[in-house]
Amino acid sequence: MSDSQPIRILIADDHHIVRRGIRDLLDTEPDMTIVGEASNGEEAVTAVASLNPDVVLMDLVMPGTDGIEATRQIKAAQPQMKILVLTSFATDDKVFPAIKAGALGYLIKDTGPDELLNAIRQVHRGEASLHPTIAQKLLAEVAQPEKRPSPTIVDPLTEREMDVLKLLARGLSNQEIAEMLVIGVTTVYSHVSNILGKLHLATRTQAALYALREGFVPLHEDENAA
Secondary structure, eight states: OTTSOOEEEEEEOSOHHHHHHHHHHHTTOTTEEEEEEESSHHHHHHHHHHHOOSEEEEOSOOSSSOHHHHHHHHHHHOTTOEEEEEESOOOHHHHHHHHHHTOSEEEETTOOHHHHHHHHHHHHTTOOEEOHHHHHHHHHHHHSOOOSOOOOOSSOOOHHHHHHHHHHHTTOOHHHHHHHHTOOHHHHHHHHHHHHHHHTOSSHHHHHHHHHHTTSSOSSOOTTOO
């Protein structure tokens, strides 16, 4: 652990005082380091290209290029980039476009310091991290009858890819999926990549929503099940 490299973070927010507060918090964590800041989406896109951070903390409402468009551009150029939205807004017109653009996490700015630190670590590991309000919105969305046709899958998922998709939709990390299926973590990464490619999706969160919407996993697990 002491030999591991710290998580390299870029902060994109148009308020200097917010960036300063986040920097002060993250500077206390030995496994995190700030590599840059951006005050708008255009600066964020440029900074990501030059600094190649591990995680981008992205505000959504910024002058010029907003956080959603910046997320789209960053993911188009670097699909593996991990983006964690940190914003004051939890409205549908912000939540769903941000996740569709490729954000792996979505937090509200009233989130506590410990929750933010945990979310950064989760996103860095490739795991989705959602504020409870956002998670509730997503569940409500997938619980509604499908208004649009599901994407046509030209190349169907294999049986093992379907196994991985179901576990991913239950919120398991790649390590947990590997242990449950008795396969290597790199194999899980490969399966997840194949799943996203076949379903024409950008993120694990979108894949999980797809699995829920298609009924591959139940919306509510039976908590009394052994």
